[in-house]
Structures are given as structure tokens and as C-alpha cells.
Amino acid sequence: MGNIENHANVANQTIINIQSMSGNIGSPYFVMPSQASIKGGVVATSFTLNTNYYNLFVIGDESFSDGHFIVPKDRALTESITPENKEQFSALSDEAISLIKTFPSLFASENHHCGKTDDDHNAILGLVSEVRIQDNGIKIHFQPLWPIPQQRINEIASQLAIQGASSFNELNRTHWAIKRLNLIEELKAAGISVLAPT
Structure with a gap:
């Protein structure tokens, strides 16, 4: 996924970085609805996702x-x-x-x-x-x-x-x-x- 060009208000989003592993999701970034927020900012969550199970x-x-x-x-x-x-x-x-x-x-x-x-x-x-x-x-x-x-x-x-x-x-x-x-x-x-x- 390329850079996000739209710099609109993203305070209500969470950016999740899914690291690619063998047998796992290939795309490294997904933008998700936020479960928590930081006033005026983006909540970044990074995790490894193993999709074999x-x-x-x-x-x-x-x-x-x-x-x-x-x-x-x-x-x-x-x-x-x-x-x-x-x-x-x-x-x-x-x-x-x-x-x-x-x-x-x-x-x-x-x-x-x-x-x-x-x-x-x-x-x-x-x-x-x-x-x-x-x-x-x-x-x-x-x-x-x-x-x-x-x-x-x-x-x-x-x-x-x-x-x-x-x-x-x-x-x-x-x-x-x-x-x-x-x-x-x-x-x-x-x-x-x-x-x-x-």
C-alpha cells in the first residue's frame, strides 16, 4: 500500500501494521476504525498476525x-x-x-x-x-x-x-x-x- 496522500482529520482511525510472515497476510498496513484515540492524533498499533490458525x-x-x-x-x-x-x-x-x-x-x-x-x-x-x-x-x-x-x-x-x-x-x-x-x-x-x- 502506498503513502496516504489525503491528510484530512484521521483522529478517529487506528493504523495497524501487520508484519508479513510465512503463510500470513501480505499487505503490511491496514487502516481500521479506532478502538481508542489520542486527541488530535492517530493511534498506532503494531502486531504480528499468524494466519495459519x-x-x-x-x-x-x-x-x-x-x-x-x-x-x-x-x-x-x-x-x-x-x-x-x-x-x-x-x-x-x-x-x-x-x-x-x-x-x-x-x-x-x-x-x-x-x-x-x-x-x-x-x-x-x-x-x-x-x-x-x-x-x-x-x-x-x-x-x-x-x-x-x-x-x-x-x-x-x-x-x-x-x-x-x-x-x-x-x-x-x-x-x-x-x-x-x-x-x-x-x-x-x-x-x-x-x-x-x-
Whole structure:
């Protein structure tokens, strides 16, 4: 992406630098809606994004509005995950958590119906910023980046390695799974624009 020539007010934007790694997004810069702002300036956030995997979080009664939520321990990296991914990540070692924080993440709340949801129900593409193991579950802090209509996720569930059938799938059950799949490329192939305006 070339230099930005328009020097209009950009106080309400965040510039995110995504460093290119093998198997990752090739474009180094994306301009995103701001989650925080500095008066009269631009908030710059730089991170490495590993798109070989993605986190799938589905929650029930909690809200994403606080920037964190809790996954029950018995549903954190225990179901809808390959044995290889479970072995690599489920112990939540410091090394595993460091890797998990580089994966794009899909944050969804449970579908409103069996295998489908309402048109105004959005999932969120974002990043995990912190993982805390607590007595009452695994607390996940996250940074939201982009809303995605959740019904579209239901429609392309098999392309995203989301298990289930048309009447019931992973988006109907609270849990956390890690999928070995390039989420960004699959969303793009399905015509869902993320990380940059269409």
C-alpha cells in the first residue's frame, strides 16, 4: 500500500501494521476504525498476525462489550478441535498463549436459532490481548477489529472448519476452539471484507 496522500482529520482511525510472515497476510498496513484515540492524533498499533490458525470463541450469556469474557474450563480447547491442536495449545503454557495471541480470532455469541441466527446478529473479527487462567474459567481479553454478520459465518461454516450440520453447529454452543485454517483468506474468498473498507 502506498503513502496516504489525503491528510484530512484521521483522529478517529487506528493504523495497524501487520508484519508479513510465512503463510500470513501480505499487505503490511491496514487502516481500521479506532478502538481508542489520542486527541488530535492517530493511534498506532503494531502486531504480528499468524494466519495459519484462528481462534473461534462462542459465548452464551456474557457480552463482548466489556472487552473480556470467560470461557468455562471444560469448554476451553476441549471440543471441536483436532488432537494435534489440543495437544499443542490446551495446556495454555506461556509459549502457547504467546502463539494464541498472534492468531486472528472470531468472537461469536450463540446462534439465536438452530444452525442460524438473525440478520442483525454480528460476530467480531479481532485479536486476543490476554489470557488468564482463573478458578471460574479462562478469562479472555480481546481487541475487536471488524464486525461480520454471523449468519454469513453459518452459511460458510464448512469452509471455516466449523463443525456441525445445518440444524446445529459450533456457533450454537459456548466453547473455545483453535482451527488450523487461514480465516482471513477464507472470509475473503466468501466475499466478506475484513481489515479494510470495501
